[in-house]
């Protein structure tokens with residue numbers, strides 16, 4: 001499963017975001033909710049379910065009236081402070097948790113009401129742009145430390161006659177989520193000596209920064225937008241080249257709780273909500289204020305941030321394997337039972353391997369269920385494709 005990690009300084013709102021995003025919505029997620037451990041849970045990206053193109057909605061537990069929620073893993077990394085890569089505030093330990101992340105949501109306090117250590121200060125007195133930069137810097141220097149620590153091993157390998165720098169670096173960085181392709185692409189963009197012994201600290205740092213940028217892309221979540229001074233989000237956008245998503249994690253949590261209690265009609269990622277139950281005057285005032293913020297920013301931003309990480313930064317598409325190309329079902333009649341988030345450009349054999357390595361190895365051909373026609377193994381899948389895979393290993 002894809003893993004997205006929440007990182008940020010203390011008090012930025014990571015735990016609130018995490019709690020909201022991993023909350024099992026009774027309406028949407030009527031299935032066993034998996035908490036992997038205290039800070040690792042399941043959340044979803046939101047997309048259109050292919051069943052919208054059929055007469056009836058599919059009724060899948062992850063489909064809400066044609067809105068499909070596709071599971072991903074969410075990791076809540078405890079607050080990082082400047083100097084974390086040197087171990088400040090247990091930072092090394094926390095940074096190590098990012099090893100498995102495919103993308104990072106850098107949660108910043110857009111209201112500027114907490115300083116670099118996360119202590120409360122007057123609203124607007126801390127520049128959120130500092131927080132955007134420091135998380136990236138800590139991640140880069142953390143990886144640089146790992147590269148430094150492993151360099152002797154690379155030097156040792158370089159004595160072998162068949163030494164291959166690209167292969168040695170790929171081996172070192174594979175645990176960090178870098179493929180050989182990533183390492184090759186990064187090396188193409190760098191200037192460096194052929195002999196690892198001639199590499200300087202700067203060479204290693206440049207490698208670490210480039211690998212980090214490629215393998216842990218960052219979305220900036222401008223949180224607490226409900227309490228932020230006017231123009232705060234624009235200022236953050238002007239100061240960074242990363243996508244910036246205005247958000248109110250608090251607001252999302254309130255809405256999910258209210259939806260669970262049956263007092264509002266809200267699905268994660270909706271741009272607004274409706275009050276459908278009894279609420280006190282105080283609650284109504286709070287919800288009205290939240291509605292104002294959502295109207296301004298197109299929702300609470302929690303779902304938008306998750307979707308931005310997966311569909312924009314990681315460039316994924318959703319593909320739906322089925323066994324019956326006519327009914328779009330699996331062997332037991334479930335309609336559109338599974339959804340896979342594949343890299344854009346994936347082909348039917350890639351989907352087969354994602355389903356199971358045996359299915360991939362026994363791949364024979366595929367059928368585009370929507371068009372009812374066979375597709376070649378080089379055919380590029382697109383968002384929402386429903387595909388029947390025929391495999392010697394298949395049922």
Ligand SMILES: Nc1nc2c(ncn2[C@@H]2O[C@H](COP(=O)(O)OP(=O)(O)OP(=O)(O)O)[C@@H](O)[C@H]2O)c(=O)[nH]1
Pocket residue numbers: 008009010011012013014015016017078079080118223224225226227247248249250251
């Ligand atoms: N106004 C406002 N406050 C928020 C929002 N999200 C979180 N907060 C508040 O910010 C404070 C810190 O939130 P947490 O979620 O505990 O922050 P954290 O980043 O997990 O902090 P650490 O666990 O210390 O790393 C809490 O009082 C939250 O209620 C928001 O969208 N708007």
